[in-house]
Amino acid sequence: MNEDDPQKLKEVADDAGHAYGEWFKRYMNIFTRRFAEWMLVFLFGYYNLSFGWLMAPLFFLVLRDKRAKEKKVKFDIIRSIANADEKDILQEIQRFANLPSWVTFPDMERVEWLNKIVRQLWPYAGHYVHDLCKFSIEPSIRTALEEYKLNGFKFEKIILGDTPFRLSGVKVYDDTSRHEIIMDMDFAYAGDCKFEVSVSKFKMGIKDLQISGRMRVVMKPLVRQIPLVGGLQVFFLNNPDVDFNLIGLADVFDMPGLSDILRSIVIEQIAHMMVLPNRYPIQLVEDINIAELKCPAPAGVLRIQVIEAKNLMKKDVGLMGMGKSDPYCILRLGAQKFQTKTINNTINPKWDYACEFLVNDLHGQELMFEVYDVDDGLNNDDLLGRANLDVHDIWQSGEVDMWVPLSDAKSGRIHVRASWLELDQAAESLEPQLEEIRALQTTTKNPLHSAVLLVWIDSAKKLNNIPDPFVRLHVGNSQQETVVKQRTNDPVFEEGFTFLVRNPRTQELKVEVVDNKTATVQGKIELDLKVLLKERNLEIMNEEYSLSGASGGLASLKMNLSLRVLKTVQKRDDGDGGPKEIEVAVEGEETTAEGEPQDGVKEEMVTVATSLPTQAAAPDSTGEGDTAVRQRLPEKGVHGLGRIELTVKYGPRNNLIIVVHRVLNLPVEDDGELPDPYVKLYLLPDHSKDSKRKTDVIKDSCNPQYDERFEYALPPNELTKRTLEVTVINKKGILFLQRSPKMGQVLLDCGLLDASKPTQLYDLCPPCDDEDE
Numbered sequence: 001m002n003e004d005d006p007q008k009l010k011e012v013a014d015d016a017g018h019a020y021g022e023w024f025k026r027y028m029n030i031f032t033r034r035f036a037e038w039m040l041v042f043l044f045g046y047y048n049l050s051f052g053w054l055m056a057p058l059f060f061l062v063l064r065d066k067r068a069k070e071k072k073v074k075f076d077i078i079r080s081i082a083n084a085d086e087k088d089i090l091q092e093i094q095r096f097a098n099l100p101s102w103v104t105f106p107d108m109e110r111v112e113w114l115n116k117i118v119r120q121l122w123p124y125a126g127h128y129v130h131d132l133c134k135f136s137i138e139p140s141i142r143t144a145l146e147e148y149k150l151n152g153f154k155f156e157k158i159i160l161g162d163t164p165f166r167l168s169g170v171k172v173y174d175d176t177s178r179h180e181i182i183m184d185m186d187f188a189y190a191g192d193c194k195f196e197v198s199v200s201k202f203k204m205g206i207k208d209l210q211i212s213g214r215m216r217v218v219m220k221p222l223v224r225q226i227p228l229v230g231g232l233q234v235f236f237l238n239n240p241d242v243d244f245n246l247i248g249l250a251d252v253f254d255m256p257g258l259s260d261i262l263r264s265i266v267i268e269q270i271a272h273m274m275v276l277p278n279r280y281p282i283q284l285v286e287d288i289n290i291a292e293l294k295c296p297a298p299a300g301v302l303r304i305q306v307i308e309a310k311n312l313m314k315k316d317v318g319l320m321g322m323g324k325s326d327p328y329c330i331l332r333l334g335a336q337k338f339q340t341k342t343i344n345n346t347i348n349p350k351w352d353y354a355c356e357f358l359v360n361d362l363h364g365q366e367l368m369f370e371v372y373d374v375d376d377g378l379n380n381d382d383l384l385g386r387a388n389l390d391v392h393d394i395w396q397s398g399e400v401d402m403w404v405p406l407s408d409a410k411s412g413r414i415h416v417r418a419s420w421l422e423l424d425q426a427a428e429s430l431e432p433q434l435e436e437i438r439a440l441q442t443t444t445k446n447p448l449h450s451a452v453l454l455v456w457i458d459s460a461k462k463l464n465n466i467p468d469p470f471v472r473l474h475v476g477n478s479q480q481e482t483v484v485k486q487r488t489n490d491p492v493f494e495e496g497f498t499f500l501v502r503n504p505r506t507q508e509l510k511v512e513v514v515d516n517k518t519a520t521v522q523g524k525i526e527l528d529l530k531v532l533l534k535e536r537n538l539e540i541m542n543e544e545y546s547l548s549g550a551s552g553g554l555a556s557l558k559m560n561l562s563l564r565v566l567k568t569v570q571k572r573d574d575g576d577g578g579p580k581e582i583e584v585a586v587e588g589e590e591t592t593a594e595g596e597p598q599d600g601v602k603e604e605m606v607t608v609a610t611s612l613p614t615q616a617a618a619p620d621s622t623g624e625g626d627t628a629v630r631q632r633l634p635e636k637g638v639h640g641l642g643r644i645e646l647t648v649k650y651g652p653r654n655n656l657i658i659v660v661h662r663v664l665n666l667p668v669e670d671d672g673e674l675p676d677p678y679v680k681l682y683l684l685p686d687h688s689k690d691s692k693r694k695t696d697v698i699k700d701s702c703n704p705q706y707d708e709r710f711e712y713a714l715p716p717n718e719l720t721k722r723t724l725e726v727t728v729i730n731k732k733g734i735l736f737l738q739r740s741p742k743m744g745q746v747l748l749d750c751g752l753l754d755a756s757k758p759t760q761l762y763d764l765c766p767p768c769d770d771e772d773e
Contacts, residue, residue, distance in 0.1 A: 108169025108186060115166055122164035130158050133195070139484070140269050145199060156196045156203065163191035165211075173363060180220035181229075184364060187215040187240070196248070204248040211270075213240030214364065220293070223285055230288040233296075235279040237364050238334055242267050276334035277360045277498070291456045291560060295496020297423065298452065301566055302357040302367065302394065304331060305417040305444065306340055310403075312347040312412040315373040315382045325373040327384055329414065332368040333357040333391070342374050347412075354444040356421075358452070358498060364652070365391040369414060371406060385409030387416075390651070394418045398569040402659065402707035405693070413708075423452060423564035427533045430565045434503065449500040449566065453509065453529065456560035457482055458542075459492040460513055463522050464551050467515035471557070474510040475499040475529075484516045504529040504563060513547060513557060523547025523555045532563040539563065637763035641744035642666040642702075644679070644728065648748060649758040650719065656683070656712040656750065660695055661759070663728055666702040666743060674700040675730040677743065683712050684723040684747075697731050720751035728764060742767040 133155050142153040168186040176182050189211045196205035218233040242263065274280040281294045306329050314323040327349045328342040336357050343349035359365065366388045372381040385406025394400055399419045406412040433450040440448060457471050469491050471482045478499055485491035501507055511525040525545045532538050539562040547555040637643045647659035660679045668674055681693040691712075698704035714722065726746040744764025 108171050108184075111167050111170045111185075114170070115164075118164045118167070122160075122162075125164075126158075126160045129160050133158050136273065137269060140272060141265070144265055144269065150199045152201070153197060153199045156198050157194070157205070159194040161192035161194065163193075165189035165191070176363075179222055180218060181222070182363065183217045183219070184237075185215045185217065187236075188212040194247075204246065206244040207247055208245045210243045211240050213238065216361070216364065221288055223288065225285065227284055230283075230285040231293040232282040232284065233279045233293065234274060234282065236270075236275045236334075237361070238366065238368070239267055239271055239275055239332070242270065271335035276365065277358050278335055279360075290494055291496060294494065295454070295456060295498070296360070297454060297562070297564070298358045298360050298498060299362055300359050300395070300423060301421040301449075301452065301500070302333070302359055302391065303419045303421055303448070303568075304355055304357065304367065305440075306331065306351050306353045306369070307415040307417060308348070308350040308352075309371060309412060309414040310348050312349070312371065312384050312406075313373075313410055314347060315375075315384065316345075325382075325384060327371055327373055329353070330370045330372065331355060331357075332370070333359070333365065352444050354440060354446045354448060356449055356500060358500070359391055359395075362392050362395050367391060367394075367418070369404070369416070371409075371412070371414065383408060385412045387414060389416065389418060395420050400707070402709050403696075404709045405711070407711065420569045421566040422569055424567040425537050425564065427538060427565065429567045430504070430533070433566050433568070436568060447502055449502050451501040451504050451529075451566060452564045453499040453501050453504075454560075454562040454564070455497045455499070455509070457493045457495050457497070457511075458558040458560070459490065459494070460547075460555065460557045461490050461544075462552070462554045462556065463489045463491070463513065464555070465515075467522060468517050469513055469522060470516055471495075472512045472514055473497055473499075474512075475501060476507055501529060501563075504533060506530075509561070511545075511557065511559070513550075513555070521549065523550030523557075525557060527561075529563065532561060537562075538565070636665045636667065639744070639763060639765055640667065641764040641766070642728070643761050643763050644726065644744075644746060645759070645761050646726065646746075646748075647759040648724065648753060649755065650714075650716070650750075650753060651711070654713065654715055656714045656719075656722075656724075658693075658710045658712075658724065659759075660706045660708050660710070660726075662703065662705045662707070663764075664703055664761075666704075666728065668702065669730070669732070673732070674702060675743065676700065676732050677704050677728050677730055679706065680727045680729055681710060682725040682727075683714070683750075684725050714750075719753075722750040724748040724750060726762075727767060 138153065138155055142151075145151070145153050166188050168188060170186075171184045173182040173184075189209070191209065192207075193209050194205065194207045195209075196203065198204075213236045215234065215236055219229045219231075220233070221230045222228060223230045244263075244266070272278060277298070279294075283290065283293060309327060309329070312325055312327055315325045316323050324345040325347055326342055326344045327346070329340045329351065331338045331340075338353075338355040338357075340351040340353040343351065357367070367390075369387040369389075371384040371386075373384055375381050386408050387404040387406050389400070389404065397420075399417070401417045403413050403415050406414065430450060437448045437450060453475060455473060457473075460469060460471070463469055466487050466489055468484050468486055469488070470484045471493060473480050476499075480497045480499075482493045482495045485493065499509075507529050509525075509527045509529060511527075513522040513524070514520070515522055524547060526548075527545075532540065539560070541560050542558065543561070544556045544558045546553070547557055642663055642665045644663045645661040647657070647661065649657050651657045658681060660681075663677060663679065666675055666677060676697050676699050678697040679695045683691045693710040695706045695708045698706070724747070726748070728743045728745070729740050730743050731740050745767040746762045746764060747768075748762075
């Protein structure tokens with residue numbers, strides 16, 4: 001016998017014993033579970049307990065398992081995208097879309113080289129993230145959880161993992177101030193990090209964190225010394241998408257309703273730290289204006305009125321298919337959020353709600369509207385639809401008043417009015433704004449504001465008893481606080497705050513320096529804001545105020561105060577990127593000896609496309625390029641069918657946006673009756689119901705005003721293949737006697753859209769198909 005045979009026999013015997021042991025444990029495990037299940041059912045029957053006590057936990061277990069599987073699929077997809085090489089992503093895209101190899105996104109540039117640098121630097125980022133979590137995030141979350149009676153939050157373990165974040169594209173703006181550089185980045189993180197925390201002596205944690213959104217980096221000010229950039233401001237334009245899995249004790253809460261509360265807390269803390277108007281500042285050079293870096297003045301204020309909604313979906317369905325909804329609307333701009341009241345039992349609610357948003361950046365921000373139906377019980381409220389408005393478009397127009405259709409909904413639209421308010425340094429602008437507010441308050445009871453107060457808390461001196469001080473500020477019902485400084489009599493805060501002020505003539509600023517350990521007030525300042533109205537440029541800079549109530553009477557607080565009066569910008573028809581006024585006339589029109597147009601011919605200012613769309617009725621200009629040439633236009637357009645004013649542009653979310661503003665000078669009917677016009681849209685070659693959009697019918701009008709907005713989801717590579725058909729239709733008559741003849745039509749080639757002139761007047765042409773609708 002070979003010497004190795006006994007050893008081989010022993011190994012075979014060990015393997016067999018191990019396999020038998022595994023088989024026995026597996027079947028004993030199955031037997032134990034089955035026995036426990038049958039015993040549980042037996043005990044329920046033996047003690048005459050309700051079967052619902054058994055079904056309730058089973059229902060939640062099934063629901064939790066289903067949710068976990070959905071999250072796993074979603075996470076695997078996001079991680080594969082975040083970790084995939086750019087070439088692999090493009091190859092997958094090209095399998096489903098006919099894109100050239102260099103196409104990624106219309107406005108974004110490829111930065112694969114930057115992702116490679118991030119991958120190399122990622123192992124060294126752990127220490128910075130540890131300090132960020134311990135000293136910035138931990139105090140904020142601890143304060144937030146104390147509202148839910150959960151005390152003592154702290155990070156126990158912070159593991160960043162091996163998978164770095166990924167930047168899928170970068171855009172650098174070239175139309176900004178020469179003293180700053182603005183860069184947008186599509187940020188995605190789906191890593192293998194792990195954070196363990198303790199709350200009220202219970203340990204829990206999160207893993208598989210996912211964060212994605214558009215991040216902005218502002219480099220300002222630009223300086224004349226290396227590194228040429230004085231500081232960075234890093235922030236998300238809107239709330240990023242956040243998801244994660246819970247571990248430890250928190251895994252019990254990973255089910256609908258409870259996990260949403262935890263997720264909202266995490267999102268709230270991210271928003272509080274780096275979602276506009278909050279920024280994460282990084283100072284790179286010493287000799288710069290730190291107040292301008294950490295707390296720049298807002299670009300302006302948006303005053304929003306959500307007036308009403310129509311034809312919302314019915315979520316509370318009753319007998320015979322009849323039902324209503326209990327709708328309310330949530331408005332978001334970055335981290336700012338407002339909510340209307342709930343209107344019960346209606347699909348056509350009238351809210352008449354007004355609010356105001358601070359706007360810190362004009363580029364890239366969108367005002368979001370979400371309409372929900374209130375649901376009683378543990379279920380989340382049902383979504384009735386979403387809509388959005390571009391802040392830059394509102395700034396260009398000065399004011400918009402339109403009906404906006406709801407996406408993610410079968411039906412419904414909301415009536416929105418938005419006004420842009422600029423910041424003025426003249427005290428004379430206050431009274432007109434107060435009069436405007438008083439007029440608006442007749443329709444809405446929500447408080448509106450006439451000014452913005454900027455407060456910079458620099459430092460305090462000679463406080464008592466070595467406190468842990470922080471500063472609390474009050475203006476009206478609004479309260480804000482600085483971070484706590486540990487054990488110092490001379491704290492340096494260097495934090496800025498912005499307040500909306502209803503009336504600076506009657507309101508005051510209250511400032512308190514508080515000891516965080518004992519909750520005692522070290523001293524306070526009360527300042528009437530009307531004092532600022534008498535100051536030059538409405539501001540007080542680098543002033544040291546004595547703290548009243550401070551023992552010893554030597555404590556002081558250094559502050560900067562700036563007041564800016566809100567001034568309503570009048571609605572304008574042109575502006576940067578808006579329609580330009582070009583004087584044109586149609587060749588062949590006769591004039592009188594005095595040079596005045598004959599009857600039926602009107603000289604006016606209109607917008608003309610230099611490159612005409614297919615069948616667009618704007619006449620060719622006789623000049624070259626954008627040269628202004630005086631011509632004459634007939635009142636009813638070249639074909640005598642009237643004209644239509646449209647805004648057509650391609651949006652940042654791969655969507656075609658159309659706003660139907662108005663139709664001018666439609667002809668009356670043969671019997672002298674006024675038409676009942678509406679506008680219908682199709683995105684050709686698709687002539688199906690899904691492609692159809694239409695406005696309301698305006699009764700008895702030759703000059704109907706619509707201001708209704710529509711959207712089509714459209715990949716950029718499809719633009720050159722699509723044509724927008726815009727038809728004006730007369731909807732006259734009732735029921736079966738109704739006739740709907742086409743009054744005029746415009747066809748726009750989507751591949752020839754002029755981004756610099758989105759709003760234009762088009763002459764209506766005879767329709768290609770004259771059949772009635």
